[in-house]
Amino acid sequence: MKHLLSGIQTILMISKNKIKLIKSLAQKKFRQREQLFLVEGDKMVAEVLNSGFRVTDLFATPEFLNAHKPLTGRAENFHEAEAEEIKKASLLKTPQNCLALCRLQPPAELPAHFSGFALYLDGIQDPGNLGTIVRTCDWFGMDYLFCSPDTADVFSPKVIQASMGSFCRIKTIYIPFNELAEWAEQNQTPVYGTFLKGESLYDANLPGKALVVLGNEGRGIRSEVANTIRFKLSIPSFSKKKPGPESLNVALSAAIICSEFVKAVSIQNGSKG
Amino acid sequence: MKHLLSGIQTILMISKNKIKLIKSLAQKKFRQREQLFLVEGDKMVAEVLNSGFRVTDLFATPEFLNAHKPLTGRAENFHEAEAEEIKKASLLKTPQNCLALCRLQPPAELPAHFSGFALYLDGIQDPGNLGTIVRTCDWFGMDYLFCSPDTADVFSPKVIQASMGSFCRIKTIYIPFNELAEWAEQNQTPVYGTFLKGESLYDANLPGKALVVLGNEGRGIRSEVANTIRFKLSIPSFSKKKPGPESLNVALSAAIICSEFVKAVSIQNGSKG
Numbered sequence: 432m433k434h435l436l437s438g439i440q441t442i443l444m445i446s447k448n449k450i451k452l453i454k455s456l457a458q459k460k461f462r463q464r465e466q467l468f469l470v471e472g473d474k475m476v477a478e479v480l481n482s483g484f485r486v487t488d489l490f491a492t493p494e495f496l497n498a499h500k501p502l503t504g505r506a507e508n509f510h511e512a513e514a515e516e517i518k519k520a521s522l523l524k525t526p527q528n529c530l531a532l533c534r535l536q537p538p539a540e541l542p543a544h545f546s547g548f549a550l551y552l553d554g555i556q557d558p559g560n561l562g563t564i565v566r567t568c569d570w571f572g573m574d575y576l577f578c579s580p581d582t583a584d585v586f587s588p589k590v591i592q593a594s595m596g597s598f599c600r601i602k603t604i605y606i607p608f609n610e611l612a613e614w615a616e617q618n619q620t621p622v623y624g625t626f627l628k629g630e631s632l633y634d635a636n637l638p639g640k641a642l643v644v645l646g647n648e649g650r651g652i653r654s655e656v657a658n659t660i661r662f663k664l665s666i667p668s669f670s671k672k673k674p675g676p677e678s679l680n681v682a683l684s685a686a687i688i689c690s691e692f693v694k695a696v697s698i699q700n701g702s703k704g
Numbered sequence: 705m706k707h708l709l710s711g712i713q714t715i716l717m718i719s720k721n722k723i724k725l726i727k728s729l730a731q732k733k734f735r736q737r738e739q740l741f742l743v744e745g746d747k748m749v750a751e752v753l754n755s756g757f758r759v760t761d762l763f764a765t766p767e768f769l770n771a772h773k774p775l776t777g778r779a780e781n782f783h784e785a786e787a788e789e790i791k792k793a794s795l796l797k798t799p800q801n802c803l804a805l806c807r808l809q810p811p812a813e814l815p816a817h818f819s820g821f822a823l824y825l826d827g828i829q830d831p832g833n834l835g836t837i838v839r840t841c842d843w844f845g846m847d848y849l850f851c852s853p854d855t856a857d858v859f860s861p862k863v864i865q866a867s868m869g870s871f872c873r874i875k876t877i878y879i880p881f882n883e884l885a886e887w888a889e890q891n892q893t894p895v896y897g898t899f900l901k902g903e904s905l906y907d908a909n910l911p912g913k914a915l916v917v918l919g920n921e922g923r924g925i926r927s928e929v930a931n932t933i934r935f936k937l938s939i940p941s942f943s944k945k946k947p948g949p950e951s952l953n954v955a956l957s958a959a960i961i962c963s964e965f966v967k968a969v970s971i972q973n974g975s976k977g
Contacts, residue, residue: 481947559832567956569949572942600945633967669845669966672873674754676842679959680868683840686956687963693942694906 443511445490445520453520453530459584462535468586470531471523473498478596480505484533490517491529506531522588535586539602541611542575545618546640546700548692550685551577551611553656554647558583562593563682564645569597571689576603577611577642608644608656615642622660624652625684629663632691639699643688648681664688716784718763718793726793726803732857735808741859743804744796746771751869753778757806763790764802779804795861808859812875814884815848818891819913819973821965823958824850824884826929827920831856835866836955837918842870844962849876850884850915881917881929888915895933897925898957902936905964912972916961921954937961 445453455461456469467487470479473495480486480502489506492514496503503509518526550568555561561583568576576585583590585603594601615622624644625632644660646652652660666687670676679687718726728734729742740760743752746768753759753775762779765787769776776782791799823841828834834856841849849858856863858876867874888895897917898905917933919925925933939960943949952960 478947563953563956566949566953569943569945570939570941570952572944595949597949600943600948666843666963668843669970670842670873671845672842674751675873676839676868676870679843680836680839683836683956683959686952686959690939690960690963697942 443493443513443516445510445512445516449488449490449510450520453532454522456532457522457588459587462584462586466535467532468535468591469522469588470533470591471521471527471529471588472592473527473529475592475596476529476531477502478599479531479533482599484536484599486531486533488532489529490520490531492517495528523592539575539604541604541606541614545614545620547573548641548643548689548696549573549575549577550689551579551608551642551644552582553579553608553644553652554650555582555645555681557648558587558589559593560648560680560682561585562590562595562598564685565590565594565601565603566597567682567686567689568601569594571693573689573693574602576601578603578605579608580605608659611642612659621662623662623664624657624660625688626651626657626663626665627678629665631667632664632688633667635662635664637692637695639696641692641696643692645681645685645688716766716786716789718783718785718789722761722763722783723793726805727795729805730795730861732860735857735859739808740805741808741864742795742861743806743864744794744800744802744861745865746800746802748865748869749802749804750775751872752804752806755872757809757872759804759806761805762802763793763804765790768801796865812848812877814877814879814887818887818893820846821914821916821962821969822846822848822850823962824852824881824915824917825855826852826881826917826925827923828855828918828954830921831860831862832866833921833953833955834858835863835868835871837958838863838867838874838876839870840955840959840962842867842873844966846962846966847875849874851876851878852881853878881932884915885932894935896935896937897930897933898961899924899930899936899938900951902938904940905937905961906940908935908937910965910968912969914965914969916965918954918958918961 462468470476477499486506488508490510490512493511517530520530591598620640620642621638622642644652666679666684735741743749750772759779761781763783763785766784790803793803858871864871893913893915894911895915917925939952939957
């Protein structure tokens with residue numbers, strides 16, 4: 432195969448050890464041990480190179496390098512690799528032209544002052560749902576996403592992929608609910624929760640700042656948390672069919688909740704998106 | 705292994721030919737040829753047995769049979785099978801206790817009269833997105849979902865799974881946009897479309913009935929269709945970051961659109977969910 436930059440015949444390989452390391456990052460314990468996470472896909476890797484995250488190793492085809500020259504210089508180590516080699520290391524079904532190993536950052540701290548709107552995820556398990564919620568938070572201009580310690584890890588490769596680069600812009604903080612509730616109280620932020628039965632989201636008088644709890648895909652908000660939530664909301668079903676739909680997917684609920692709350696916040700703060 | 709019903713020792717097998725048939729239903733051409741589609745998962749199969757669809761063959765473990773006795777009688781042919789056999793035939797990563805082969809119904813016709821709200825999907829490709837949109841339509845009490853002929857097939861097993869049983873309650877009609885637009889005009893139904901740039905959904909004066917077009921995941925609404933749409937809406941991003949998020953997932957956009965329109969429809973028709 433032809434080396435595009437120098438014209439020398441070389442095979443641009445990724446070492447077996449690196450492949451093993453990359454594959455291991457599918458698991459949280461190895462991400463923790465190595466303090467690394469994996470980003471794949473040309474667009475996503477370009478985003479992470481542009482972000483505040485440190486990219487320790489970038490594996491990319493000569494084509495990717497040529498197309499993203501100024502950006503690739505931001506990686507601490509750059510390794511040219513054949514597309515076939517990227518494929519060997521990739522966790523994706525349809526691998527692209529690059530892979531980036533990125534340094535985990537120390538967890539963000541709770542902001543001293545809070546205005547606006549944020550979500551608390553109580554045990555969301557599906558990586559696709561979590562990634563989509565991160566993307567939604569980003570769309571609606573939030574800075575933070577709060578999660579219970581048993582929520583899926585935002586640095587899991589599947590979450591990263593589903594977030595479409597939004598993980599670079601949202602600070603995700605894992606925190607037990609009681610600690611966050613205390614912080615919310617100090618910040619005069621009312622805590623809402625979404626339930627199958629509650630006041631209709633469309634009838635409720637939504638405040639100019641709020642924290643909204645969303646529950647796990649199967650069991651909803653756990654009872655210890657639910658018991659302490661004063662404002663119980665639901666997204667009403669308009670179905671007249673019997674039997675009708677049982678529930679709405681949590682990522683969709685999050686999108687509708689964000690839409691309604693951010694609208695309320697922006698109206699009350701006199702700003703518009 | 706023990707036969708739970710009769711106490712006789714038998715191995716409850718699924719024939720190789722049936723397994724081949726079941727696997728083939730992952731592909732549209734075989735669904736069309738056999739006029740069958742596949743439903744998996746205990747809850748989903750129970751829903752389809754309860755619906756207007758004809759279940760021609762039900763493969764289930766003795767446990768499923770015992771737990772759903774009155775329902776299983778609705779299948780035209782019932783085959784007991786070991787969990788191991790179900791696993792061999794299944795298209796799921798985590799197979800459950802049953803599989804149902806169901807008869808495709810002739811396509812639904814456009815309703816002569818239309819009130820309320822419906823979506824038109826212009827080339828949605830991802831089965832997960834389509835299934836989730838079907839579920840959303842169900843939640844918001846719609847009867848119909850309109851799709852361009854090149855939208856993913858609602859009877860694909862992945863769409864069926866993502867719809868969580870809602871495919872039983874929503875009539876999905878595949879139709880070229882110009883035919884639907886003509887029908888909408890006859891029904892005095894204004895046609896809206898969602899775009900990256902358009903009037904903010906939150907500022908628009910939404911009508912008591914409407915058809916809303918949502919575009920393909922990558923390219924949005926195709927230009928031939930877009931050119932004929934008078935009311936161009938967008939879900940504004942509230943992000944202040946540069947670069948910010950590029951787009952919102954189409955299933956989430958659909959949920960927010962449905963939420964806003966169904967609210968408007970129900971307020972103007974004086975009913976509430």
